[in-house]
Amino acid sequence: MRAYLRLDHIDKTYHRGAVATEVLKDISLTINHGEFVSIIGHSGCGKSTLLNIVAGLTPATRGGVLLENREVNAPGPDRAVVFQNHSLLPWLTVYDNVRLAVDKVFCGVKARAERHDWTMHNLDLVQMAHARDKRPAEISGGMKQRVGIARALAMEPKVLLLDEPFGALDALTRAHLQDSVMAIHQKLGNTVLMITHDVDEAVLLSDRIVMMTNGPAARVGEILEVALARPRRRLDLASSQHYLKCRQRVLEFLYQRHHYVEAA
Amino acid sequence: MTIPSLRTEAPTARPAPGAAVLRLPAPGPSFLTGRLLPRLRAVAARLIPPLITLGLILSIWQVLCMKPGATLPSPSRIWAEASDLIIDPFFVAGPQDIGLGWRVLTSLQRVAAGFGLAGVIGILVGTIIGQSVWAMRGLDPIFQVLRTISPLAWLPISLAAFRDSQPSAIFVIFITAVWPIIINTAVGIRNIPQDYRNVAAVLRLNHLEFFWKIMIPSAAPYIFTGLRIGIGLSWLAIVAAEMLTGGVGIGFFIWDAWNSSRLSDIVVALVYIGAVGFLLDRLVAALATLITRGTAAN
Numbered sequence: 001m002r003a004y005l006r007l008d009h010i011d012k013t014y015h016r017g018a019v020a021t022e023v024l025k026d027i028s029l030t031i032n033h034g035e036f037v038s039i040i041g042h043s044g045c046g047k048s049t050l051l052n053i054v055a056g057l058t059p060a061t062r063g064g065v066l067l068e069n070r071e072v073n074a075p076g077p078d079r080a081v082v083f084q085n086h087s088l089l090p091w092l093t094v095y096d097n098v099r100l101a102v103d104k105v106f107c108g109v110k111a112r113a114e115r116h117d118w119t120m121h122n123l124d125l126v127q128m129a130h131a132r133d134k135r136p137a138e139i140s141g142g143m144k145q146r147v148g149i150a151r152a153l154a155m156e157p158k159v160l161l162l163d164e165p166f167g168a169l170d171a172l173t174r175a176h177l178q179d180s181v182m183a184i185h186q187k188l189g190n191t192v193l194m195i196t197h198d199v200d201e202a203v204l205l206s207d208r209i210v211m212m213t214n215g216p217a218a219r220v221g222e223i224l225e226v227a228l229a230r231p232r233r234r235l236d237l238a239s240s241q242h243y244l245k246c247r248q249r250v251l252e253f254l255y256q257r258h259h260y261v262e263a264a
Numbered sequence: 265m266t267i268p269s270l271r272t273e274a275p276t277a278r279p280a281p282g283a284a285v286l287r288l289p290a291p292g293p294s295f296l297t298g299r300l301l302p303r304l305r306a307v308a309a310r311l312i313p314p315l316i317t318l319g320l321i322l323s324i325w326q327v328l329c330m331k332p333g334a335t336l337p338s339p340s341r342i343w344a345e346a347s348d349l350i351i352d353p354f355f356v357a358g359p360q361d362i363g364l365g366w367r368v369l370t371s372l373q374r375v376a377a378g379f380g381l382a383g384v385i386g387i388l389v390g391t392i393i394g395q396s397v398w399a400m401r402g403l404d405p406i407f408q409v410l411r412t413i414s415p416l417a418w419l420p421i422s423l424a425a426f427r428d429s430q431p432s433a434i435f436v437i438f439i440t441a442v443w444p445i446i447i448n449t450a451v452g453i454r455n456i457p458q459d460y461r462n463v464a465a466v467l468r469l470n471h472l473e474f475f476w477k478i479m480i481p482s483a484a485p486y487i488f489t490g491l492r493i494g495i496g497l498s499w500l501a502i503v504a505a506e507m508l509t510g511g512v513g514i515g516f517f518i519w520d521a522w523n524s525s526r527l528s529d530i531v532v533a534l535v536y537i538g539a540v541g542f543l544l545d546r547l548v549a550a551l552a553t554l555i556t557r558g559t560a561a562n
Contacts, residue, residue, distance in 0.1 A: 055466065076466065087462065104467045
């Protein structure tokens with residue numbers, strides 16, 4: 001395993017007039033190739049800000065992000081994002097939403113027919129090929145998120161960034177989609193950085209869980225290795241001692257040592 | 265009451281062995297009663313009320329203007345004096361004696377030129393104002409003042425600048441229609457959700473791609489609101505402008521009729537103007553629903 005994505009001493013401070021709010025303080029993290037890393041923390045701790053910094057959508061105040069030892073500070077398709085609220089363009093069909101990304105990223109690399117095949121391949125991967133001609137308004141929330149994942153995967157990103165991808169879904173749909181993401185990760189071996197506030201989700205999906213302290217000036221509190229063999233099955237894990245221990249550790253961190261404080 | 269005895273009976277009605285079940289022919293709805301009649305009824309329900317009110321208005325008008333010495337013509341007099349204008353919109357009887365349809369078309373040509381120009385420039389300027397805070401701060405106060413100026417007040421200025429009535433009329437249309445288009449487009453651009461901007465950033469869309477693939481579709485409902493207000497104002501302005509600039513056109517026709525005391529012709533022209541204005545508004549509205557299909561819904 002080699003360091004693939006490195007977050008190097010990242011600080012983030014927001015300035016509003018003379019008031020400075022320190023959101024993130026000295027975040028350093030190394031993610032290996034093919035690794036699935038989750039960042040968990042209470043809402044408002046700045047984990048979404050951290051993901052936006054990695055995506056290049058928000059600049060860091062100090063420190064930086066290195067991908068394959070090269071600094072990245074602008075957004076790009078090598079760090080594709082699956083947004084929390086899917087962010088599909090409502091005037092395009094499911095197919096066109098994915099095709100827009102494919103056309104942009106592989107223009108000049110793949111021929112027209114290849115780009116079509118690649119679009120369909122990625123829709124197949126998330127089992128959404130049947131709805132290719134539907135518009136986002138005509139499909140369910142879970143399906144929209146699937147298309148969002150297909151769009152991100154279609155960019156062939158070096159790192160896949162998931163920003164609370166299942167946050168807006170009901171429990172059953174969420175479980176279904178988590179299984180899909182696990183299967184895709186198993187198949188393609190992507191490097192994934194996921195933001196979540198769901199303890200079960202983090203333990204189920206991740207190789208490592210990064211627990212963040214509460215803001216302001218949130219830091220990396222603890223990093224937990226989840227040494228569960230893959231492929232993981234939801235039902236088997238329910239009785240696995242290691243799974244329960246991991247879950248226990250995260251819960252303790254979140255609710256005992258760094259319990260959520262209402263913003264004063 | 266025979267409830268207990270009913271219970272002892274077999275609950276299912278089965279044909280006795282050997283007896284045939286008779287099927288009565290179902291009285292299926294005929295074409296006339298089943299499909300045509302409800303449809304006719306729906307059409308009638310929508311058509312009859314406006315026809316009744318129209319008839320009422322016409323009869324009140326007729327009664328009011330029938331007295332000898334009435335200043336305005338009654339409907340029956342209008343029909344008697346101007347039936348040629350009503351019946352055939354497209355007659356040509358001489359260089360200055362042509363049907364109202366031709367005059368309306370000439371006016372529409374001017375509106376098309378002025379409104380088309382206003383649409384293109386309004387959307388472009390609106391995009392710039394919506395996109396750039398600096399441009400908004402610099403231009404918005406100026407536009408807010410300019411847009412309150414009456415279209416006709418621009419006419420002398422444009423006549424002086426162009427020294428010809430045709431481009432002046434087009435300019436008046438342009439300057440009337442452009443403000444609502446600019447302002448609505450700017451609001452639409454400013455309201456593009458951050459999510460779409462993030463998508464564009466991750467995909468590294470360039471400015472042109474961002475304009476065509478994100479901005480225009482996302483702001484389309486707002487843009488069409490501006491266009492719809494703009495086309496209404498254009499049609500209001502062209503009639504007034506033509507009254508002053510002369511030449512062929514529905515506006516000048518009214519002015520000419522007034523100068524030769526043909527009041528009946530003026531009333532017919534008013535009906536034409538109203539009908540065309542209504543059609544223009546519906547046209548833009550229909551275009552909007554066609555193009556923004558799926559855009560507003562999220």
